[in-house]
Amino acid sequence: MTVAASTETPAFRIEMLWRDERYRSGFIQAITMMILMLAVAWLVNNAVENLAALGKTFDFGFLWQPANYDINQRLIDYTSRSTNARAALVGILNTLLIAVMGCVTATVIGILAGVARLSKNWLVAKLMTLYVETFRNIPVLIWILLTAAIVNTALPAPATYRGLETGPVVVTNRGIYIPTPNFGDGSLVLLIIFALSVAAILMVRAWANRRQEATGEQTPMLWIGLGLLVVPSLIGYILLGAPITLTYPELKGFNFQGGIQLRDSLIALWVALSLYTGAFIAEIVRAGILSVSHGQSEAAYALGLRPNRAMNLVILPQALRVIVPPLISQFLNLTKNSSLAIAVGYMDATGTLGGITLNQTGREMECILLLMGFYLIVSLLISAVMNLYNERVRLVER
Amino acid sequence: MSDLHAETVPYVARTRFEPQPPPVASSGVLGWMTQNLFSSISNTIVTVLAIALILYMLPGMLEWAVFHSVWNASSIKECRDIITASFGEGATGACWAVIHERFGQFIYGYYPVSLRWRPDVAFLLLVVAMVPVLFRTMRPLAYAMGGLLAIKLLIALYDVMTGAKVEVLTGPTTVLAVIAGILALVVGGEKQRPYWIWFTLIYPVIAYFLLWGGLVLQPVDSSKFGGFLLTAVIGVTGIAGSLPLGILLALGRRSMLPIVRTVCVIFIEFIRGVPLITLLFVASTLLNYFLPPGTNFNIVLRVLIMVTLFASAYMAEVIRGGLAALPKGQYEAADALGLGYWQSMRLIILPQALKISIPGIVNTFIGLFKDTTLVSIIALQDPLGLMKPILANSTWNGIVWELYIFIAFMFFVCCFAMSRYSMFLEQRLRAADRR
Numbered sequence: 047m048t049v050a051a052s053t054e055t056p057a058f059r060i061e062m063l064w065r066d067e068r069y070r071s072g073f074i075q076a077i078t079m080m081i082l083m084l085a086v087a088w089l090v091n092n093a094v095e096n097l098a099a100l101g102k103t104f105d106f107g108f109l110w111q112p113a114n115y116d117i118n119q120r121l122i123d124y125t126s127r128s129t130n131a132r133a134a135l136v137g138i139l140n141t142l143l144i145a146v147m148g149c150v151t152a153t154v155i156g157i158l159a160g161v162a163r164l165s166k167n168w169l170v171a172k173l174m175t176l177y178v179e180t181f182r183n184i185p186v187l188i189w190i191l192l193t194a195a196i197v198n199t200a201l202p203a204p205a206t207y208r209g210l211e212t213g214p215v216v217v218t219n220r221g222i223y224i225p226t227p228n229f230g231d232g233s234l235v236l237l238i239i240f241a242l243s244v245a246a247i248l249m250v251r252a253w254a255n256r257r258q259e260a261t262g263e264q265t266p267m268l269w270i271g272l273g274l275l276v277v278p279s280l281i282g283y284i285l286l287g288a289p290i291t292l293t294y295p296e297l298k299g300f301n302f303q304g305g306i307q308l309r310d311s312l313i314a315l316w317v318a319l320s321l322y323t324g325a326f327i328a329e330i331v332r333a334g335i336l337s338v339s340h341g342q343s344e345a346a347y348a349l350g351l352r353p354n355r356a357m358n359l360v361i362l363p364q365a366l367r368v369i370v371p372p373l374i375s376q377f378l379n380l381t382k383n384s385s386l387a388i389a390v391g392y393m394d395a396t397g398t399l400g401g402i403t404l405n406q407t408g409r410e411m412e413c414i415l416l417l418m419g420f421y422l423i424v425s426l427l428i429s430a431v432m433n434l435y436n437e438r439v440r441l442v443e444r
Numbered sequence: 445m446s447d448l449h450a451e452t453v454p455y456v457a458r459t460r461f462e463p464q465p466p467p468v469a470s471s472g473v474l475g476w477m478t479q480n481l482f483s484s485i486s487n488t489i490v491t492v493l494a495i496a497l498i499l500y501m502l503p504g505m506l507e508w509a510v511f512h513s514v515w516n517a518s519s520i521k522e523c524r525d526i527i528t529a530s531f532g533e534g535a536t537g538a539c540w541a542v543i544h545e546r547f548g549q550f551i552y553g554y555y556p557v558s559l560r561w562r563p564d565v566a567f568l569l570l571v572v573a574m575v576p577v578l579f580r581t582m583r584p585l586a587y588a589m590g591g592l593l594a595i596k597l598l599i600a601l602y603d604v605m606t607g608a609k610v611e612v613l614t615g616p617t618t619v620l621a622v623i624a625g626i627l628a629l630v631v632g633g634e635k636q637r638p639y640w641i642w643f644t645l646i647y648p649v650i651a652y653f654l655l656w657g658g659l660v661l662q663p664v665d666s667s668k669f670g671g672f673l674l675t676a677v678i679g680v681t682g683i684a685g686s687l688p689l690g691i692l693l694a695l696g697r698r699s700m701l702p703i704v705r706t707v708c709v710i711f712i713e714f715i716r717g718v719p720l721i722t723l724l725f726v727a728s729t730l731l732n733y734f735l736p737p738g739t740n741f742n743i744v745l746r747v748l749i750m751v752t753l754f755a756s757a758y759m760a761e762v763i764r765g766g767l768a769a770l771p772k773g774q775y776e777a778a779d780a781l782g783l784g785y786w787q788s789m790r791l792i793i794l795p796q797a798l799k800i801s802i803p804g805i806v807n808t809f810i811g812l813f814k815d816t817t818l819v820s821i822i823a824l825q826d827p828l829g830l831m832k833p834i835l836a837n838s839t840w841n842g843i844v845w846e847l848y849i850f851i852a853f854m855f856f857v858c859c860f861a862m863s864r865y866s867m868f869l870e871q872r873l874r875a876a877d878r879r
Contacts (some may be wrong), residue, residue: 075703082707089734096733167487168480169494183859184852185814187821187828192848199844382719389821400725410729417725418718425717 093411106416108407109134115402117393119309130403137398138420144315144394145381145424151320152380153373156327163332174328181325186383189322194314194390207297216295216302221309223295223302232286239282247271311392315384323380327373334369335361367439374432378425385421395420509849512537515544519839542840543850546830550850553670553825559662563673564617566654568592570680572624573647576640578865582632589625593618648684666744670825672854674744678751678826679813685752686812687805690759691798695789697764708760715757720815723750728822747819755812762808766801767793799873806866810859817855827851 063073097104109131116126121139124132163174181189201219216223247270254265283290295302308316338361346356385396393401395417404413465471470479481491512531517523523539531537543550552560575585600613631639655677657663669677696708715723727750728743735741770793778788798805820829831847834840 071701075701078701078707079703092736093733095737099737165490166480166483167490167494169491173494173497179860180856183810183814183856183863185817185855187817188848188852188855191828192852195844195848385719385721386818386821388721396719396721400722404725404729410725411733414722414725414730418714418722421719421722422714422717426713 097411102408104411106412108403108409108412111407113403114406117398119312119393130407133403134395134399134416137393137395140392140398141381141384141387141394141396141420142424144312144319144384144387144392145377147316148319148323148380148384149377151316152323152327152376155320155324156373156376157331159324159328160331160335163328164335178325178328181322182329186318186322187386187389189318190315190386190390193318194311197310197314204297204301207302214292214294218302219310220301221307222313224306224308225292225294226306228291228293230289230291232289236279236282236286236289240279243274243278247274250274309392311387311390314390315387315392319380319383322383323376326376326379330369330372330376331365334365337368338364370435370439371432374428374435378428381424381428382421508536509538513540514538515540517541518545520842538846538849539843540846540850542834542843542846546834549830550671550827552673553830554668555664555670555673556668559664561616562654562657562661562664564615565620566651567676568617568620568624569647569650569654570676572640573644575628576637576644578869580637581634582628582637582640585628586625586632589621589628592621593625596621666742669744671827671830674819674824674826675813675816677744678748678816678819681748682751682755682812682816683809685748686755686759686808689752689756690763691794693756693760694763694767697760698767712757712760715754716761720751720754720818721821723754724818724822726750743822743824747822747824751812751816754815755808758808758811759805762801762804763797765804766797766799769800770797802869802873803866806862806869810862813859813862814855827854 063069110129112127113130113133114126115133117124117133117136119140120136121143122136124136159174159177162170163178165171165174198219201217204216204218204220207216207218214225250265250270251267254267254270258264295307297303342360342364343356346360347353351359384394385400387394388396388401391397399413399420400417404410407413466475482488512527512535514523514526514537517526517539518541520539520542523537523541527535527537548557548560552563555563571588572585575582575588578584596613596618603609603611653659653661655664655669656666693708693712696704697712699705699708724747727746731746731750732740774792774796775788778792781788783791817826817828820826823829828851831851834847835843
């Protein structure tokens with residue numbers, strides 16, 4: 047006897063939309079989509095109505111009109127007659143400048159402080175704990191404003207240098223002046239020589255690694271590398287008749303002329319962001335080193351590796367896997383925090399595009415959209431790098 | 445047997461040596477110093493350098509901040525005169541008098557003086573509302589209220605000694621503190637905790653009416669909000685709002701439904717990709733465009749919305765980490781028990797995931813609390829924003845460090861307390877894993 051299974055499907059009833067698993071997910075998504083579309087339509091409709099009521103249009107034409115304001119810190123040519131778009135570009139470059147400078151110094155400070163916090167020396171460890179806790183628990187904006195105040199009040203004014211012999215680097219309350227390099231005839235050749243020697247170092251290193259893997263013999267890479275880096279460029283520099291010279295800053299009138307000026311606002315921002323982010327990086331580094339189990343370093347010592355080789359070959363590669371992802375998100379944070387430049391008057395993207403251009407043209411919608419777009423692109427790029435790295439060093443288990 | 449023993453053991457000690465004290469170099473203060481400060485030559489050099497640094501920095505700072513400081517003056521000029529008179533020409537010292545004089549403004553902003561008891565009560569009730577969430581019994585509340593009353597007594601004593609009017613002991617906060625303290629002692633056991641939680645749930649409504657007014661209370665415009673009151677309002681709202689919103693976003697990001705997931709991913713990545721300051725610009729200039737024509741709700745409320753959305757995106761990522769860290773078996777076990785999606789999340793998955801993500805959650809809270817200072821850039825009167833009018837005033841023009849140090853100190857206390865609490869909580873919750 048066989049019992050014929052009922053093949054008849056029950057008739058569709060409306061409550062099956064949320065009771066029956068076959069329909070439920072589709073139903074929920076359809077509802078979500080509808081609510082979302084309605085919300086977006088409502089927002090856009092409101093925006094259109096409001097803009098119309100104010101007599102405003104939505105177009106980016108203002109970008110090609112003259113900006114009519116000066117930017118004191120700039121990496122490319124810019125005058126007040128340049129377009130708003132160029133002003134925005136100057137600001138974007140300034141953001142990238144502070145981001146790169148800050149990331150480099152924050153990493154150095156963070157690694158030093160993180161290692162020092164693990165020091166066997168009680169005093170050093172406690173001092174570093176004090177540094178980390180102080181900087182982590184006080185808002186970065188306060189640090190930026192405080193550093194700006196220190197730079198502006200504690201450093202000497204340019205006028206105090208009158209009649210004094212100033213060296214290549216001059217520190218004043220308007221900023222730090224460093225020499226400008228002048229590229230004369232033949233400097234291109236010199237740069238090519240330098241690039242070639244860097245390439246040579248990489249090639250020799252690859253060869254040395256292959257040789258060590260094949261024969262076990264080590265090549266003294268440090269000395270070969272240093273020699274390759276310095277000697278060809280030095281010979282080229284002398285043979286070409288010193289093509290690169292430096293212009294020192296000189297006191298003329300009330301201010302220094304010549305040389306590159308790192309403005310007070312740039313320095314305040316740079317120092318504050320580096321120290322602040324450095325405190326976070328210190329914790330990341332410390333956690334990374336602590337995450338490598340003690341047995342690993344003991345095993346390395348048992349193999350007869352000396353401490354620095356044990357560090358380089360056994361501990362660091364494992365610690366880096368833990369350190370790098372949060373480190374990169376700290377870089378991202380630093381880049382985003384650099385938008386606080388607006389508080390000390392450093393003209394980054396927020397100061398130009400989201401500040402003066404916005405206020406002068408009254409194009410809030412367009413300016414803020416562009417500004418957000420810029421930061422989004424930067425952060426997406428940074429997280430793409432992070433994902434690539436994660437993919438490379440991921441532990442492959444079983 | 446005893447013969448055998450005599451043959452195998454060539455020597456047995458017949459006398460007992462008296463125990464000797466450990467070598468000096470490994471015990472006591474001296475031993476501790478040899479081990480931790482002077483264990484090697486390089487270590488000694490580093491120690492000496494560190495001590496030199498401390499000796500170089502500390503005396504000058506102490507002299508400026510403590511020994512040469514002035515606590516009672518009515519202008520910066522008076523401060524400087526007092527310092528010159530007592531410590532000679534050229535001496536510098538901190539003028540804390542500015543904090544003393546503007547303390548009320550730093551705490552309440554421009555909130556009407558006669559109504560300041562309302563933020564006080566709101567703060568006291570906030571403590572009451574927080575304790576059942578943070579601790580297992582209400583006993584810490586009794587201690588807190590006792591401490592508050594003790595501080596009030598001290599202030600009253602100070603007032604009596606200086607001949608001022610004693611008002612501090614008769615305010616509504618005293619009455620409330622006594623009531624809450626007694627209640628916490630009498631019905632503050634672990635069993636009564638759910639009832640206290642009910643109070644926590646209705647607290648936002650109470651706080652709203654206390655701060656903004658309405659019903660029987662006189663309304664206060666939020667442009668009057670300022671100082672640490674504003675910081676606390678933004679911080680607490682952001683914290684309270686971002687946790688549930690973040691949980692929903694995290695669940696949405698791990699959802700099986702592609703549209704829900706995409707929406708959550710776009711929202712999270714967008715918010716995390718832009719700096720908070722651009723979102724605050726949106727709040728201050730753009731948000732009104734997206735609302736029906738004619739609506740104009742005030743800037744503090746707009747900032748609250750933006751800060752909550754901002755924090756919830758970060759919270760979502762932290763909680764997603766916790767969800768991902770749970771072993772797959774937990775999800776399967778929940779399914780095997782026949783629990784529905786929300787049941788399994790509420791009873792099995794989320795409690796464990798949230799426990800794992802506590803450090804991250806508290807870090808997000810701390811970050812949010814610190815980020816409240818950014819509202820000073822869009823001209824709200826938080827403590828940093830309040831500095832401008834004080835510095836512009838000719839009575840205090842020239843004061844810089846004192847204000848920064850005071851504000852920084854207040855933030856440090858709050859953030860440090862939060863991070864220590866998170867450590868305590870981790871310890872407490874780890875008890876489940878200990879065997």
